[in-house]
Amino acid sequence: MTRRFCQRAWLKPEKVDEYRRLHANAWPGVLRTIEECNLRNYRIHLLDTLVVSTFEYVGEDYEADMRRMEADPVTQDWWTHTKPCFLRHDEGIYYEDMEEIFRFDGGDAV
Amino acid sequence: MTRRFCQRAWLKPEKVDEYRRLHANAWPGVLRTIEECNLRNYRIHLLDTLVVSTFEYVGEDYEADMRRMEADPVTQDWWTHTKPCFLRHDEGIYYEDMEEIFRFDGGDAV
Numbered sequence: 124m125t126r127r128f129c130q131r132a133w134l135k136p137e138k139v140d141e142y143r144r145l146h147a148n149a150w151p152g153v154l155r156t157i158e159e160c161n162l163r164n165y166r167i168h169l170l171d172t173l174v175v176s177t178f179e180y181v182g183e184d185y186e187a188d189m190r191r192m193e194a195d196p197v198t199q200d201w202w203t204h205t206k207p208c209f210l211r212h213d214e215g216i217y218y219e220d221m222e223e224i225f226r227f228d229g230g231d232a233v
Numbered sequence: 234m235t236r237r238f239c240q241r242a243w244l245k246p247e248k249v250d251e252y253r254r255l256h257a258n259a260w261p262g263v264l265r266t267i268e269e270c271n272l273r274n275y276r277i278h279l280l281d282t283l284v285v286s287t288f289e290y291v292g293e294d295y296e297a298d299m300r301r302m303e304a305d306p307v308t309q310d311w312w313t314h315t316k317p318c319f320l321r322h323d324e325g326i327y328y329e330d331m332e333e334i335f336r337f338d339g340g341d342a343v
Binding site for chain 1: 256267268275276277283285286329330333334336
């Protein structure tokens with residue numbers, strides 16, 4: 124069953140442009156790992172220093188796939204560029220899960 | 234063509250529970266209007282006092298459909314309950330559009 128995620132993080136003000144630039148040209152190896160780890164419809168949104176990511180997980184074991192992602196050398200290299208952009212990098216705090224409090228799919232309700 | 238939106242807003246700390254409660258039992262008339270105004274897959278996420286809404290617009294004229302929503306009496310009544318929950322209610326600031334800076338759909342790239 125597809126699980127939907129929405130996550131929030133804060134960027135350092137002086138790193139917003141760099142974070143945007145990195146994601147405008149994300150590395151093929153990183154995208155390949157996202158795909159192989161069963162994430163779909165991955166989007167990141169920005170407003171001021173707030174970033175929000177949304178994605179769907181279509182695999183069978185989210186935690187195992189996240190461990191697989193963390194073990195990928197290309198993704199590890201990518202993170203050496205992206206992680207220092209986060210405000211709370213020194214505390215090891217990046218994207219945090221948000222709670223879904225409303226859902227209305229529509230499409231067959233009228 | 235489907236347009237995807239991601240919007241951010243801040244709640245008053247003392248109104249977070251009320252906002253959550255309202256959306257746990259959203260009014261049928263409000264949902265009907267969302268549907269009729271061509272919004273789909275509408276979700277709201279919460280973390281602390283931050284709320285993030287995501288939805289898709291599948292109609293032909295977003296601005297016209299938003300005007301239609303604003304003209305709906307049931308939605309107007311609903312907003313008398315929800316809008317005072319927002320931190321910047323006095324300034325008339327509610328959900329604001331976020332910019333999409335990364336998108337990877339996946340699903341056929343491997």
